[in-house]
Amino acid sequence: MKNKDEIKQEIYELAQKISGTSSDSFLLEAAREIYEKAVLLKHADENPSPATAKKEEQIISAPEEYIKPEILPKDPSEQSVKQTTIDLFSSETAQTKAPPLPPSPEKPAPKERKESKKKTTESVAEKLQHNKITDLKASIGINEKFQFINELFEGNMKEYNVAVDQINSFVSYSEAESYISNLEEIYKWQADNQIAENFKELVQRRFA
Numbered sequence: 001m002k003n004k005d006e007i008k009q010e011i012y013e014l015a016q017k018i019s020g021t022s023s024d025s026f027l028l029e030a031a032r033e034i035y036e037k038a039v040l041l042k043h044a045d046e047n048p049s050p051a052t053a054k055k056e057e058q059i060i061s062a063p064e065e066y067i068k069p070e071i072l073p074k075d076p077s078e079q080s081v082k083q084t085t086i087d088l089f090s091s092e093t094a095q096t097k098a099p100p101l102p103p104s105p106e107k108p109a110p111k112e113r114k115e116s117k118k119k120t121t122e123s124v125a126e127k128l129q130h131n132k133i134t135d136l137k138a139s140i141g142i143n144e145k146f147q148f149i150n151e152l153f154e155g156n157m158k159e160y161n162v163a164v165d166q167i168n169s170f171v172s173y174s175e176a177e178s179y180i181s182n183l184e185e186i187y188k189w190q191a192d193n194q195i196a197e198n199f200k201e202l203v204q205r206r207f208a
Helices: 004-019 024-046 050-061 076-088 110-129 142-152 157-169 173-187 194-206
Strands: none
Touching: 004 024, 142 157, 142 194, 157 173, 157 194, 173 194
16 A cells, blocks of 8 residues: 555646646546545554554653652751751650630610610601701601691692791790681591691691
8 A cells, every 4th residue: 555655746746737738628537646645644543563563652652751859858957956846846845825805895786776776766756856846837748748738738839838827927836826727627637647647747847
């Protein structure tokens, strides 16, 4: 069987002949021969000859020269340092106790801290809630305003404004209280109406 170099040379010669002729029949025949030789070349690559394979196997399986590592003699000074380090942590040294740490102050339980924080928050909120106000209309927020209009004045904004202005004009809480009693009868406020209670509380703060 021809080796790969011979097959490559034949393919090269056929290619040279093709470039120098214009005969269709010759071109067809030369192309067929080139194809066959290319198949042979591929087969030679995939299936090398036994001699070549054996040679490659011998190259691969050749054992490498084993170099035995050189064992250096131990340094006496190094061994002495190691022994000294071990002595530092001997049983006699381990018996030495560090001075006790002072006891840390006891921390309040989480529940106690939460209750203390809650009481502080509530006391601040109560103070803010019961602070005196000088202008009733200015102290009513937008959400409260619409609640009062819809729930206490049957959705009539004009009557709400008249009532608030009238309460602001009073000098004493007794005058405002009497006026609110009339409003309760006119608009039929329920005794358990929380929105009405909020409105009355604001009036009380106005005259606190």
